[in-house]
Amino acid sequence: MVHPRVLRALSMPLIGHLDQAFLGVMNDIQTLLRGVFETNNRFTIAVSGTGSAGMEASIVNIVEPSDAVIVGVNGVFGTRWASAVERCGGKAIRVEAPWGQVIDPAAIEQALIRSGPVKAVAIVQAETSTGAWQPLEPIATLCRKHDALFLVDAVTSLGGIPVEVDRWGIDVCYSGTQKCLSCPPGLSPFTLSDRALTAIKARRSPCQSWYFDMTLIEDYWAEGTRAYHHTAPISMLYALREALRLVEEEGLPARFARHQLNSEALLAGLAQLGLLPLPQAGHRLPMLTCVTVPSHIPEAEIRMNLLSTYGIEIGGGLGPLKGKVWRIGLMGESSTEAHVLTLLNALEELFIRQGWLSTPGVALQAAARIYSRMAS
Amino acid sequence: MVHPRVLRALSMPLIGHLDQAFLGVMNDIQTLLRGVFETNNRFTIAVSGTGSAGMEASIVNIVEPSDAVIVGVNGVFGTRWASAVERCGGKAIRVEAPWGQVIDPAAIEQALIRSGPVKAVAIVQAETSTGAWQPLEPIATLCRKHDALFLVDAVTSLGGIPVEVDRWGIDVCYSGTQKCLSCPPGLSPFTLSDRALTAIKARRSPCQSWYFDMTLIEDYWAEGTRAYHHTAPISMLYALREALRLVEEEGLPARFARHQLNSEALLAGLAQLGLLPLPQAGHRLPMLTCVTVPSHIPEAEIRMNLLSTYGIEIGGGLGPLKGKVWRIGLMGESSTEAHVLTLLNALEELFIRQGWLSTPGVALQAAARIYSRMAS
Numbered sequence: 038m039v040h041p042r043v044l045r046a047l048s049m050p051l052i053g054h055l056d057q058a059f060l061g062v063m064n065d066i067q068t069l070l071r072g073v074f075e076t077n078n079r080f081t082i083a084v085s086g087t088g089s090a091g092m093e094a095s096i097v098n099i100v101e102p103s104d105a106v107i108v109g110v111n112g113v114f115g116t117r118w119a120s121a122v123e124r125c126g127g128k129a130i131r132v133e134a135p136w137g138q139v140i141d142p143a144a145i146e147q148a149l150i151r152s153g154p155v156k157a158v159a160i161v162q163a164e165t166s167t168g169a170w171q172p173l174e175p176i177a178t179l180c181r182k183h184d185a186l187f188l189v190d191a192v193t194s195l196g197g198i199p200v201e202v203d204r205w206g207i208d209v210c211y212s213g214t215q216k217c218l219s220c221p222p223g224l225s226p227f228t229l230s231d232r233a234l235t236a237i238k239a240r241r242s243p244c245q246s247w248y249f250d251m252t253l254i255e256d257y258w259a260e261g262t263r264a265y266h267h268t269a270p271i272s273m274l275y276a277l278r279e280a281l282r283l284v285e286e287e288g289l290p291a292r293f294a295r296h297q298l299n300s301e302a303l304l305a306g307l308a309q310l311g312l313l314p315l316p317q318a319g320h321r322l323p324m325l326t327c328v329t330v331p332s333h334i335p336e337a338e339i340r341m342n343l344l345s346t347y348g349i350e351i352g353g354g355l356g357p358l359k360g361k362v363w364r365i366g367l368m369g370e371s372s373t374e375a376h377v378l379t380l381l382n383a384l385e386e387l388f389i390r391q392g393w394l395s396t397p398g399v400a401l402q403a404a405a406r407i408y409s410r411m412a413s
Numbered sequence: 414m415v416h417p418r419v420l421r422a423l424s425m426p427l428i429g430h431l432d433q434a435f436l437g438v439m440n441d442i443q444t445l446l447r448g449v450f451e452t453n454n455r456f457t458i459a460v461s462g463t464g465s466a467g468m469e470a471s472i473v474n475i476v477e478p479s480d481a482v483i484v485g486v487n488g489v490f491g492t493r494w495a496s497a498v499e500r501c502g503g504k505a506i507r508v509e510a511p512w513g514q515v516i517d518p519a520a521i522e523q524a525l526i527r528s529g530p531v532k533a534v535a536i537v538q539a540e541t542s543t544g545a546w547q548p549l550e551p552i553a554t555l556c557r558k559h560d561a562l563f564l565v566d567a568v569t570s571l572g573g574i575p576v577e578v579d580r581w582g583i584d585v586c587y588s589g590t591q592k593c594l595s596c597p598p599g600l601s602p603f604t605l606s607d608r609a610l611t612a613i614k615a616r617r618s619p620c621q622s623w624y625f626d627m628t629l630i631e632d633y634w635a636e637g638t639r640a641y642h643h644t645a646p647i648s649m650l651y652a653l654r655e656a657l658r659l660v661e662e663e664g665l666p667a668r669f670a671r672h673q674l675n676s677e678a679l680l681a682g683l684a685q686l687g688l689l690p691l692p693q694a695g696h697r698l699p700m701l702t703c704v705t706v707p708s709h710i711p712e713a714e715i716r717m718n719l720l721s722t723y724g725i726e727i728g729g730g731l732g733p734l735k736g737k738v739w740r741i742g743l744m745g746e747s748s749t750e751a752h753v754l755t756l757l758n759a760l761e762e763l764f765i766r767q768g769w770l771s772t773p774g775v776a777l778q779a780a781a782r783i784y785s786r787m788a789s
Contacts, residue, residue, distance in 0.1 A: 039427055047648055048424035051415055051597055053726050085599065086462045086624065089643035093624040121623050215644060221427055223461065223599060223646030245621055247497045248462065248469040265731075267465035268591060270599030272423055273649065350429050355641075 038370040039219055039280075046279035047221070047272050054269040062274055063258060069281035073195055073218070073289065074210060074228050076202035082258045083277055084225040084249065085270050088192035088213025091225030093121055094249040095159070095188050095209045098237050102126030104156040107148045107185070109133075109140035109171070112164035113355050114190055122159075125245060130155070136357055137167045137315040137327070142175040149183040156236075157186040157208075163194035165216075166355045168327030168364065169316040170198065177206040186233055192216060195226060196284050196369060197296045197324040208233040214273075217296070217324050219369030220280035223273045296323040299372045302407040303365065306381040306400035310388055315362055324368045329361060336360060339387055347383040377404055414746040415595055415656075422655035423597070423648050430645040438654055439634060439645070445657035449571055449594070449665065450586060450604050452578035458634045459653055460601040460625065461646050464568035464589025467601030469497055470625040471535070471564050471585045474613050478502030480532040483524045483561070485509075485516035485547070488540035489731050490566055498535075501621060506531070512733055513543045513691040513703065518551040525559040532612075533562040533584075539570035541592075542731045544703030544740060545692040546574065553582040562609055568592060571602060572660050572745060573672045573700040584609040590649075593672070593700050595745030596656035599649045672699040675748045678783040679741065682757040682776035686764055691738055700744045705737060712736060715763055723759040753780055 052059050070081045084091050096118070100106055104127045108119040111134040119129040130152050132144045140160065149155055158180050162171050173189060180187040186208040191200045197217030202210050208230040215222035229237070229251065237244075237251060244250040248267065257266040284292060300323035304314060312328040314321050330336040336353065337360070343349045352364035367376060381400040388394035428435050446457045460467050472494070476482055480503045484495040487510040495505035506528050508520045516536065525531055534556050538547050549565060556563040562584040567576045573593030578586050584606040591598035605613070605627065613620075613627055620626040624643065632640040660668060676699035680690060688704040690697050706712040712729065713736070719725045728740035743752060757776040764770035 044424040044426070048420040050420070051591075054598065056720075056726065086466065087643045087646065090462065090624050093622060097622075117623065124619055124621050124623055213644070215427075215647075221646065221648035222430065222644040223649055243500055245500050246469060246473075247493065247500055248466050267463045268589070268598040270463065270597065270649070271591075272597035272652070273599055273646070276648070344432075350432065 039221060040283055040370050042283065043220055043276050043279045046275040049272070049275050051271050054271055055263065055265065059269070059271065060260075060263060062278055063269070064260065065278050066274060066281065067258065069278065069285060070226050070228070073281065073284055074200060074202045074226070075204065076228055078202065078228045078230055080229040080234055080251070080255060082227055082254065083214075083274065084211070084227045084254075085267060086225055087222050088211065088225050089117075090249070091192070091211030091213070091227050092118060092190060093246070094225070094227060094251065095211055096121040096125050096127070097244050097246045097249050098251045099157055099186060099188065099209060099233065100125045100127040101156075101240055101242050103128065105130055105152055105154065107132055107145060107152065107155055107158045109145070109158075109160045111138060111140055111167065111169060112136050112161065113166035114161045114164060114192070118159050118161070118190065127156070137169055138317060139169050139171045139320045140176075142179060145176055146179050149179060149185065155183065155185045157188050159188040159190070161190040162200065163191070163198070163322050163325065165193045165325055165364070167315060167358065168322050168325045170320045170322045172320075173207070174205050180208075181206060186236060193322070193325055193368070196292065197372070198293055198322070199289070202228055202230070214277055214280065217369045218277070218280050218284060219371070220277050221273065223270060224277055296367065296372045298407070299367050299374060299377050300324070300326055302374070302404040303367065303377045303380070305407050306377065306404040309400040309403045310384055310394060312363070315358075324366065324372065326365045326367065327362050328365070330363055334393065336363065342387060343383055347379070349380055349383055351380070374408060415597060416659055416746050418659065419596055419652050419655045422651040425648070425651050427647050430647055431639065431641060435645075435647065436636075436639060438650055440636065441654050442650060442657065443634065445654065445661060446602050446604070449657065449660055450576060450578045450602070451580065452604055454578065454604045454606055456605040456610055456627070456631060458603055458630065459590075459650065460587070460603045460630075461643060462601055463598050464587065464601050465493075466625070467568070467587030467589070467603050468494060468566060469622070470601070470603060470627065471587055472497040472501050472503070473620050473622045473625050474627045475533055475562060475564065475585060475609065476501045476503040477616055477618050479504065481506055481528055481530065483508055483521060483528065483531055483534045485521070485536045487514060487516055487543065487545060488512050488537065489542035490537045490540060490568070494535050494537070494566065503532070513545055514693060515545050515547045515696045516552075518555060521552055522555050525555060525561065531559065531561045533564050535564040535566070537566040538576065539567070539574070539698050539701065541569045541701055541740070542734065543691060544698050544701045546696045546698045548696075549583070550581050556584075557582060562612060569698070569701055569744070572668060573748070574669055574698070575665070578604055578606070590653055590656065593745045594653070594656050594660060595747070596653050597649065599646060600653055672743065672748045674783070675743050675750060675753050676700070676702055678750070678780040679743065679753045679757070681783050682753070682780040685776040685779045686760055686770060688739070691734075700742065700748065702741045702743065703738050704741070706739055710769070712739065718763060719756075719759055723755070725756055725759055727756070750784060
């Protein structure tokens with residue numbers, strides 16, 4: 038869901054992308070993005086592509102042929118990142134964990150010790166394919182100790198849980214607009230630490246991508262220079278500015294608390310239906326709840342029914358989790374009590390009709406208990 | 414300028430990018446894009462990035478390390494393309510012409526004969542930096558003869574002059590949305606011939622880009638497969654569909670004639686002010702009029718004045734043409750009699766105030782003569 042103010046911003050008449058007035062929009066976006074990334078990084082922009090473009094940009098700028106990169110792989114997005122490293126001529130050292138679990142910092146440390154010089158460590162904070170919430174601070178500390186850059190995928194996390202770029206010491210961090218920022222998809226917020234910028238400027242070979250070359254893009258976003266690189270996606274940037282203003286108005290602490298509350302209520306309700314979270318306790322993302330579906334439930338059929346009868350779309354499992362889990366997003370504008378209750382009620386109806394549940398209202402009641410506890 | 418229907422489409426509520434209803438939007442776009450590209454190519458999509466992303470995608474999919482590519486260089490965009498080839502490990506063979514002139518097919522033929530095997534020939538149809546209109550058919554014939562793929566940059570041309578992909582034999586063609594299609598920037602229409610697809614599938618090495626890998630993107634756009642690759646920029650695709658519907662409603666011949674007429678009227682008026690076209694006769698783009706500015710005119714000052722006093726934005730020269738030319742866009746929705754007359758009147762006012770023109774109305778009169786001739 039996107040706020041009406043964002044939809045209205047999208048439909049504003051266009052101005053030239055090098056027009057003075059538009060440069061103001063770009064400045065605003067940089068300032069607001071620094072707020073959500075909790076960073077003072079001068080280089081904080083929106084890449085003109087989706088979150089996947091941010092992933093690619095993070096690699097092609099940092100990795101040179103034969104550079105080693107440790108990649109945490111515990112879901113779809115870690116796998117992709119490793120592929121991006123290899124397409125770049127780099128060596129991807131995969132540190133794996135079962136899908137649904139988080140990467141053990143000790144395993145990262147072992148890899149750092151064993152592998153010889155490592156250019157970077159790449160970690161997904163919020164694995165959208167499993168709902169696992171990866172702690173970042175211990176890995177950041179290891180990166181500093183072993184002189185490796187720290188790359189973080191915050192596509193699903195930014196605006197929903199803390200992403201403290203400066204305090205934790207993240208060097209490259211990117212996100213997507215369509216998750217907890219509640220802006221349409223199409224841009225990738227992206228920030229680089231001075232350490233990362235220094236590494237980029239010390240490259241021996243040019244970036245293999247012209248479109249994602251941050252040394253060129255830097256001159257386009259930098260006040261005073263504004264050298265034409267490519268044409269900025271004007272309407273999408275209008276929308277992103279408005280979405281970021283909404284985040285700022287709510288405030289990050291309130292926004293994180295809202296995501297947490299609705300997620301707890303959802304989990305309490307789902308538990309009454311026998312749907313238990315895949316990730317271990319303490320590592321469950323509030324914006325993406327992933328629950329194991331018992332084998333007697335024809336999961337695809339129920340999902341179709343939710344969509345066609347109730348107008349509710351939830352995700353199925355990807356890769357090894359196909360047919361085994363549901364992934365329920367409560368992101369940004371969509372993280373509401375109304376969404377939690379509507380979904381639980383719909384599931385109760387479907388479960389009662391199938392004979393998997395006898396007492397109506399138990400899931401709703403469990404959710405209500407969470408909401409009232411928090412209100413007291 | 415963007416049509417109000419396109420702005421309204423942009424602000425439609427979002428649906429999931431894998432939702433059945435959204436797949437219908439993608440199908441519509443493919444069909445409508447085949448219309449403007451005048452192609453039956455099954456592989457006809459919109460890349461999730463700007464026109465520059467289309468340029469990069471055209472290279473990273475076709476070119477493998479050490480492949481030779483002949484690139485026509487007669488302006489900014491040819492230069493960029495050559496850089497993209499080199500960043501890809503390919504060998505760019507530049508065939509140059511002075512800025513403002515077109516590439517001589519004989520020079521391409523010589524390069525094809527001299528260079529040994531050439532993977533592709535890359536030509537910009539509409540050089541936005543110079544206003545030159547490059548004829549494509551003779552080069553297409555040479556490509557067939559020498560078994561090279563034919564790559565065409567149609568960023569500024571598509572929807573304003575003919576881009577006959579199938580009849581001419583173009584193998585890879587990309588465009589941008591913000592030029593003659595009058596949709597906001599952010600997407601790149603992109604089509605591949607079967608010959609190009611065969612070459613891509615016969616690659617010895619994987620595409621260096623994951624984001625632009627057409628073998629993956631093909632599965633995302635293909636009906637029946639719809640395999641998740643990246644999240645489509647939903648709002649932008651709504652907008653593109655509406656913009657393409659407007660093109661279809663007007664019809665390509667009428668749209669081309671409109672661009673031609675307004676360009677002729679503009680040129681007739683500008684000639685009265687001593688502003689003569691840079692490109693040679695017969696090679697002047699109707700959507701981008703590039704005129705030489707006499708040295709006594711402080712061109713940047715006049716452009717600033719046009720913007721601040723009259724709200725009219727025209728472009729200055731790039732690269733070697735900096736300070737020497739004006740580039741006036743009349744693209745898609747912006748190619749109107751009202752724009753032509755308003756600009757000519759503003760220029761007349763400014764020129765009279767400076768003493769460079771004595772009789773008011775001469776430029777307007779010259780334009781009016783073109784309009785009345787065409788009406789009779």
